[in-house]
Structures are given as structure tokens and as C-alpha cells.
Amino acid sequence: MRIAVVGATGRTGRLVVDLALAAGHTVTAVVRDPARLPDFPHGTPLTARADVGRPGSLHGPLYGQDAVVATLGTTGRRATSVFSDGARELTAALRASGAGHLVTMSSAGLDTSRLPLAQRMVATLVVDRLYREIHHDLARMEAVLAESDTAWTVVRVPMLKDGPPAPGPQVSYDRPLPRAGTVTRATVARWIVGHLGDPETFRRLVHLADD
8 A cells, every 4th residue: 555654753653654664555754854754674665745734735745645644743732723734734635636544643532431430530630631722622633524525534542652562452433442541652553554444444433542
């Protein structure tokens, strides 16, 4: 498959690039600064310079791609529109370029209804307060995708950490996991690369956790 990874210099994006190369895919790393890309153990991706904050800049890099993975992020906890603005640019670019499946990441904190009471209180009183502005924009991002005609998959994750992939992660489609503590970036990257182009994941919220 031909795969574009938007945000390929981030910690999750780098793992997605390398796993996709290892799987034999043709990978384009879409980044603002190609000089920030590391060396990858399993090959060298193509590169394209683009910025989701600049309208139209994604159209060229996404042309003809079979799948697009967006691992956008932001620094700090201030109000942001990077996720919702990015979703608008990504869906517009997919329509214009004929690219296929879009996979992006969101937060399990957007829906804590199935957590045990103690975890739900922590999520409400601590996590949501800390990340409220980011959660608001992630919710706007999900709304942008839901209103589009794109074949998207949103991977909702709890607290991200470094480490090896879980041998048997928890996965739930369209329903929050009853327990979702943490997930490694390697688990997320492996799940994404393993489900690129999977029609069973199209237009679905996938909840993923290690424990």
C-alpha cells in the first residue's frame, strides 16, 4: 500500500512510519521540517513538506495514497484548534487527491461513562480539568470527520506511554472500554498499521488500551 503519515516526526508517528516500512508499504512522511526525521531501522520513507495549518498544502502529498495516518499533537494544555483544523484540511485533501482511508487519534477521555466510579471521578475531576481545552478540540475534530464522507477511523487512546506493544491489547469498537488505564505508543502504532484499509474500521471509534 501507499501510505502517508502526517505528523511523522512525533513519537507515535515515527513508530507508524517504521512499522509500515517493515511491513513493505511505500511510506511518505509528511512533515513541516524533513530535517527532523530520524533514521529508521526498516528503511527510508519518501518525504513531503506540508503543514496542516496551511490551507491546501496537503493536496499534493496525499495524492493517490491508499491510506493516510494523522498523528497530530500539540504542546501545552492551552486552547487549540490544531486537531479540528487538521481534520478539515485532511478531509478536503482526501477529497481533492483521491486518497483512501484516514486514520487519526483521539482521547478515551471524551467518553468515560463506562469506567468504574473511582476512575470516572479521577477522569472528571483531574484529567478533564487538565486537558479540557484539548478534549474540546478533539471533540470538534471527531464532529468534522462524522460530517464528512471520508472513510475515517478514529483511535481513542488513554494515557500514552513508551514501551513495547502489548501482546493482547484491549480493543472495543464504538463503545468505551470498561477499564482503560494506559497504552504504549508501540501498541497504537502496531494496531494502526495492521488495520490500514480495513473496511471493518471505517467510520468507527476504536477504543484501544493495554490495561
